[in-house]
Structures are given as structure tokens and as C-alpha cells.
Amino acid sequence: MRFFLGILAISGLALAGESEVIARPYDLWELIYKIWLVLTVIIYAIVAIPSLYFMFRYRFREGENEVGDQEHEGHWGLEALWTIVPLIIVLYLATHGFALFTQMRKPPENAMELKVTAFAWGWMFQYPNGKMVVASAIRDTEEKKCKPEECYGVDGVFQQYVYIPAGVPIKAVLTSQDVLHSFYVQPAGVTQDMVPGRTTVTWFQINKEGEYWVFCREYCGQWHSRMFAKLKVVSKEEFEKWLKGEATADGGDFKIAQEVVR
Numbered sequence: 001m002r003f004f005l006g007i008l009a010i011s012g013l014a015l016a017g018e019s020e021v022i023a024r025p026y027d028l029w030e031l032i033y034k035i036w037l038v039l040t041v042i043i044y045a046i047v048a049i050p051s052l053y054f055m056f057r058y059r060f061r062e063g064e065n066e067v068g069d070q071e072h073e074g075h076w077g078l079e080a081l082w083t084i085v086p087l088i089i090v091l092y093l094a095t096h097g098f099a100l101f102t103q104m105r106k107p108p109e110n111a112m113e114l115k116v117t118a119f120a121w122g123w124m125f126q127y128p129n130g131k132m133v134v135a136s137a138i139r140d141t142e143e144k145k146c147k148p149e150e151c152y153g154v155d156g157v158f159q160q161y162v163y164i165p166a167g168v169p170i171k172a173v174l175t176s177q178d179v180l181h182s183f184y185v186q187p188a189g190v191t192q193d194m195v196p197g198r199t200t201v202t203w204f205q206i207n208k209e210g211e212y213w214v215f216c217r218e219y220c221g222q223w224h225s226r227m228f229a230k231l232k233v234v235s236k237e238e239f240e241k242w243l244k245g246e247a248t249a250d251g252g253d254f255k256i257a258q259e260v261v262r
């Protein structure tokens with residue numbers, strides 16, 4: 001009994017979690033994960049503990065029930081119990097999980113649209129007003145004199161930040177120029193394939209200001225490992241200011257980025 005209480009206490013702690021949601025829809029994913037964790041731990045205990053007990057209690061002893069009792073009478077109550085209870089649990093997991101999954105897939109109505117085009121090997125981000133940012137680690141924008149707040153360096157290679165307003169849902173409309181890529185937003189926990197000639201959609205929202213990663217999550221060739229972008233999540237005001245401003249590094253000609261590697 002004490003053991004079960006212990007498990008319930010651990011489960012309770014797991015469900016309480018942290019109160020602040022840093023990124024969406026990761027919070028929904030985490031909720032599903034915790035529900036499955038608690039249920040599976042409880043079910044494991046219910047199955048494993050009696051199994052261990054029976055192993056020792058009814059183990060083979062010389063001269064004691066050596067042949068064993070092969071006669072069994074069914075018990076309707078028990079049969080019904082262990083059929084109906086798992087059925088309810090499975091139906092709950094399926095329907096609740098599907099409801100959360102639908103929310104994870106459907107961008108909120110007020111989402112800002114961000115067009116993202118992947119290419120080997122980088123990304124072009126286009127904002128609603130037409131402003132573009134090219135994130136390609138193989139393109140040196142230093143000589144284009146980009147402002148330090150708009151660029152960052154990795155191994156001496158400079159890349160533009162992708163500005164994102166904090167607390168605003170972003171509907172990412174994705175496609176690819178050449179081969180299959182995959183759009184992964186690290187804190188939001190979303191991954192979506194980017195397919196040439198097709199448009200796919202995902203959404204995310206980051207509430208905490210800071211810098212976050214976008215990675216390509218589908219092996220797409222030689223420079224796949226350097227196919228990333230950095231999101232700079234800022235306040236809405238700062239974002240609006242940046243959006244209206246001229247891009248200091250020319251983000252429009254992503255063909256140049258492609259030519260550099262070819």
C-alpha cells in the first residue's frame with residue numbers, strides 16, 4: 001500500500017510540473033507525456049508486484065502440489081473488470097490524445113504567417129510585409145556589415161537572426177526548393193517535413209524572450225549538419241521596430257547562398 005502511495009506521490013509531482021509555459025505547443029506534448037507516464041507506471045506496478053509475489057508464493061517445492069491443480073472455474077466479475085477497465089483507459093488515451101494532437105496541428109486563428117523555404121543548405125524566412133531573412137551558415141554576411149544585434153557568428157561564419165515576437169503564435173507555411181528537409185523548432189517541439197512542390201503547415205509560439213534553435217531534421221546532404229537558424233525572440237514592440245526597419249544584411253538573394261556551396 002505504501003508503495004502505491006509512493007507512486008501516486010511521484011505521479012502527482014510529475015503532473016504539477018512547472019507553471020510557466022515557455023513554448024507552445026510543447027506544453028500539450030508534455031501533458032500527453034505525463035499522463036502516459038503516470039498511467040504506465042501505475043499499470044506496471046499493478047502487474048509486476050503480484051507477479052513477483054506469485055513467483056515466490058507458488059514456486060515449485062518438492063512433495064508439495066507437484067502435479068498442480070488443473071481445474072479452474074471462471075469468475076465473471078473479474079473477467080468483466082479486467083476487460084472494462086483497460087477498455088476505458090485505452091479509449092480515454094485515444095480520444096484525449098487525439099484532441100490534444102488536433103490542437104497541436106491546428107494553428108490558432110490569430111497566428112502570424114511566416115513563409116519558410118528550405119534549400120540545400122539553409123532557410124529563407126518571409127514575413128507578412130515581405131521582409132526576408134536568409135539563414136544559411138555557409139554565407140558570410142560579415143562583409144555586408146550587418147549589425148551585431150541582427151547577426152551572430154558560429155565558427156567565424158555569420159548568419160542573420162530570425163526575429164520572432166514573444167507570445168505570438170506563428171503559423172509556419174513550409175516548402176522546399178530542392179530536396180526533402182524538415183523544420184524543427186527546438187523549444188516548441190514541432191517537426192514538419194518540407195517537401196518540394198508542396199506546402200505544409202505547422203505552428204509554434206515562444207513566450208520567453210531569448211535565442212532558440214531551428215534545425216533541419218531530415219538528412220538532406222553534405223551540409224545538413226550546418227543547416228540551422230537562430231530565432232531571436234523579442235518583445236512585440238521590438239519586433240515591430242525590426243520588421244519595419246531595413247535589413248542591414250541583404251536577405252533577399254538566397255540564390256547567392258546556394259551558389260557559394262555549388
Ligand SMILES: [Cu+2]
Nearest residue numbers: 181216220227
Ligand atoms: Cu535540410
